[in-house]
Amino acid sequence: MAKRKILVDSTRRELEAHGTETFPMTVNHDDLWSFEGKNVPIHWHNDLEISLPREGEAIYQVYQKSYRVRPGEGLLLNRNVPHSCSSPRNERALYSTILVRPDFLYGDFGSDVERNCFRPFLQNSAVPCIHLTEADENGKEILQKLNQVETVFDQKSFCYELKIKGLLCEVFSMILYAHRQELTKFIPANQQELERLEKMLNYLNLHFAEVISLQELADQVHLSREVCCRLFKKMTGKTITGYLEEYRVNKSFPLVQSGQYSMTQIAELAGFSNPSRFASAFRKRFGCNPGEYNSLKNNRL
Template sequence: MQVFDIQITNDLQEITAHGNPSFPIGVYKTLLSRNVHGYVPLHWHDEIQFVLVLKGCVSFSVNQSTYYVEEKNGIFINSSCLHSARTYNSEDSEYICFDINPSFLSPSSESIIYQKYVEPFIRYNSNSAITLSTSVPWQNIILDDLDNLFELYTKREFGFELNMYAILLRVWHSIVTHTPDYITEVDANAFTENQRIKQMISFIHQNYKQKVTLEDIAKSANVSRSECCRFFKQMTKSTPFEYLISYRINQSILLLRKSSMSITEIADEVGFGSVSYYIEKFRNQTNYTPKEFRNYCTSLSEN
């Protein structure tokens, strides 16, 4: 299963249901070129995440850091960390992703397992991400476990839930015992910066239909315009206006797929003052014109 278009709230939280309350695990095989954007946009969720790259090289942005993960290697991304994924080079990339609610590791908050080994790790997330390399023995074991988890989940033979649970407990034990500094205090600067970028992006999401200036975005986080540009670029790898245009395009994609509005109406609805400018930016981001993209989506639904 692949999520082709990740739905997020104004503060970038993903709202996809990963599994269900009785088995809160989502398992996805993702080919980045098949995502509606061609990449996985910046978002966060309560679930911890393990990734195993099957093909190509993937650039993962997690909080303020970028990790380049090659084929057969992987990455762990902690709960509530802002992250995105893009193909690093021209070759398409594919990976398996496991989104796991921390409650699955210990259903009871009163358990010593939760209090000593789960809650401190996800709360004091100085380890926002851990790369998993085949060249490191304990990490290579985790990568093999992830491969086994996907096979178990895919085959779904009797007892697969128990088997997955046992493997995930072993994986988690390896993660926490190889990162003994996880109960250090929260990095106050990192927390502040995460809150700041969430404020800026939330402002853009709430006001993208209107005229938005750099000063407006800067004011939303109480920073200067120059600091806004520097900080936004550092955190998202794009300028505030590049992000604004991209978000407007992404919102227009939803309307092209799900509404009968005209191209002119859609351009106005998502905040573009000019239809020609909208078409130009849409083509730059998707390699289609809005009309071509709508026709392409229609042809897919008919097949």
């Protein structure tokens, strides 16, 4: 079975539209094991995203902080926030994902709803995400309504679109009100930092199979090597070396699955300096050596 991919451009911005132009929201039923590398790599999009784990735990990396989200909880991700998702110990994780374009909820830009309610959140880099739990009655009701959104979307009965919009408006009213104190600490999103991250990711992704010079990478964004490293860690939560190793391992995954290449060939194609480094990185990511992967997979079938 072909593995799923997050379709992104060279800056890691997701290309796939969520929903339709006339109904810009959708609900996905996701399985981390269905993605290449059993994880969702760093990406971002203009839509709001709410993850609701159903089985197993999902670990979201949002900037420098990790969020472990369990069944019965949720994570609201702000728009244009780089994030990735994995599972602890490479275990299976099933989860539902609600994706919605913000103007579906607030209407026209500049409206009172957009300006007074959504703008303090959408344009606030101090609140990249909100962890949703059942810690109180408000949290329980929010999660119940989000579960309703999924049910109504799946059933698609008459006027389901209106029902979903109503539920989502209620949910965001409750979330934003509950976090109103955090939203007063408004820090405007730094567009220049996001643009610099886009350039760095673009360069790394294009040249992953080559020996990459930190100085050349820093030159792409007109920063010193030290500031370049700090900015990358701030925006992704990963070191440049760590991100590159993860990206190369994910690129090696379909080559290992094919069974057509030697470990030396795969290491070279994926940009590793030697087979032992490749094997070590693969083992760290998947819990087994590259040569063992296909036999272990077949034994599980």
